[in-house]
Amino acid sequence: MGILHKWWQVTWLIINVSFLFLSSSFVRGSIITDSLESLDDLLCKQAVNDVKGKFIKTAIVYEISIPSNLTGMKISAVRLRAVSFWNRGLNHSFLSLPPKVVAQPSMKRIAILYENLGKWSNLYFNVSNYTMIAPILGFIAYSSSEKELLDCQKIKIDTQGGNITIRFRNVSSHPKNVTPLCAKIGDNGTVEFSNMTKPYFCEAQSQGHYTLVIPSSSAKESSKLWWVLGFVIGLVVLILLALILVAIKIIKKRKIKEMEKVSEVEEAFDTFWIGDTKLPSASMIRTQPSLENEYHYRGGN
Numbered sequence: 001m002g003i004l005h006k007w008w009q010v011t012w013l014i015i016n017v018s019f020l021f022l023s024s025s026f027v028r029g030s031i032i033t034d035s036l037e038s039l040d041d042l043l044c045k046q047a048v049n050d051v052k053g054k055f056i057k058t059a060i061v062y063e064i065s066i067p068s069n070l071t072g073m074k075i076s077a078v079r080l081r082a083v084s085f086w087n088r089g090l091n092h093s094f095l096s097l098p099p100k101v102v103a104q105p106s107m108k109r110i111a112i113l114y115e116n117l118g119k120w121s122n123l124y125f126n127v128s129n130y131t132m133i134a135p136i137l138g139f140i141a142y143s144s145s146e147k148e149l150l151d152c153q154k155i156k157i158d159t160q161g162g163n164i165t166i167r168f169r170n171v172s173s174h175p176k177n178v179t180p181l182c183a184k185i186g187d188n189g190t191v192e193f194s195n196m197t198k199p200y201f202c203e204a205q206s207q208g209h210y211t212l213v214i215p216s217s218s219a220k221e222s223s224k225l226w227w228v229l230g231f232v233i234g235l236v237v238l239i240l241l242a243l244i245l246v247a248i249k250i251i252k253k254r255k256i257k258e259m260e261k262v263s264e265v266e267e268a269f270d271t272f273w274i275g276d277t278k279l280p281s282a283s284m285i286r287t288q289p290s291l292e293n294e295y296h297y298r299g300g301n
């Protein structure tokens with residue numbers, strides 16, 4: 001009884017833990033926002049709030065503080081005069097924009113917001129068959145004004161054929177014989193791949209979000225599949241085991257009841273008492289053995 005009860009508890013625990021595990025590994029959480037586009041918006045507003053009240057200088061990079069619920073991301077912003085943008089381009093942090101870049105529509109000042117999603121990257125990028133080996137880096141152009149650093153109105157920038165360079169520094173270790181690919185993540189989750197121009201450098205023609213990936217080795221993927229399959233089978237076996245135990249318990253209970261009934265009846269005949277002790281008597285032969293020929297004999301009469 002006690003053991004059976006414990007079995008149930010253990011089974012329930014395992015079932016609950018497995019569902020927790022399965023749901024956490026298969027359902028991608030939308031903890032912050034469900035798209036990169038809305039994340040851009042969120043981060044831009046954070047930047048606006050963070051520099052509020054400050055005197056904004058041009059060509060100075062502002063490190064933006066991150067709210068505690070987004071710890072691990074890094075953002076910074078810089079405002080440039082369109083003229084200097086055109087003349088010199090921009091070379092800061094992971095990003096290098098070539099000269100002759102123009103904003104569309106044309107404007108006097110342009111702001112660039114740098115995003116490093118850090119440990120949050122996996123939340124926004126999860127393409128089957130690829131493993132991310134660098135954080136997602138993003139850069140977005142916004143219109144700016146004399147007073148503001150940026151105003152969260154996204155603008156387009158045209159490199160006029162020039163190449164944007166993105167440099168990845170925090171690359172996690174990967175097999176030496178596997179060359180990472182650059183991946184551009186579109187707002188709607190689409191991914192465009194390209195070769196690196198040199199180790200951990202990617203070339204781009206437009207603003208957006210970039211990362212480095214390597215193909216997940218098929219062995220790794222299939223072992224994962226087997227693991228999950230084994231887990232599910234194990235779970236089913238456990239549930240069956242629990243059901244069998246319950247069934248055994250029920251059957252035993254019934255048998256005991258039946259036996260009790262029988263013994264109650266038998267008690268009248270088969271037991272006697274000596275003091276407080278109930279003793280079974282030697283079993284009586286209640287049905288007299290009938291001789292085979294007896295019937296014949298009677299029948300013959």
Ligand SMILES: *[C@@H]1O[C@H](CO)[C@@H](O)[C@H](O)[C@H]1NC(C)=O
Nearest residue numbers: 031032033042067068069070
């Ligand atoms: C982070 O916390 C702030 C309040 O401190 C809240 O306004 C904001 O919505 C939160 N952001 C996310 C993504 O949960």
Ligand SMILES: *[C@@H]1O[C@H](CO)[C@@H](O)[C@H](O)[C@H]1NC(C)=O
Nearest residue numbers: 090091092093096097098165
């Ligand atoms: C950008 O700056 C880095 C040093 O901070 C330098 O090594 C690199 O050559 C520069 N790139 C361009 C395109 O100017």
Ligand SMILES: *[C@@H]1O[C@H](CO)[C@@H](O)[C@H](O)[C@H]1NC(C)=O
Nearest residue numbers: 127128129130216217218221
């Ligand atoms: C991943 O690879 C498998 C075979 O290796 C293929 O069937 C599947 O379509 C691929 N998935 C994607 C999203 O490319």
Ligand SMILES: *[C@@H]1O[C@H](CO)[C@@H](O)[C@H](O)[C@H]1NC(C)=O
Nearest residue numbers: 179181182192193194195196
């Ligand atoms: C990368 O370069 C190889 C040749 O070196 C080419 O076969 C492959 O298609 C390229 N991949 C992409 C995504 O451009």
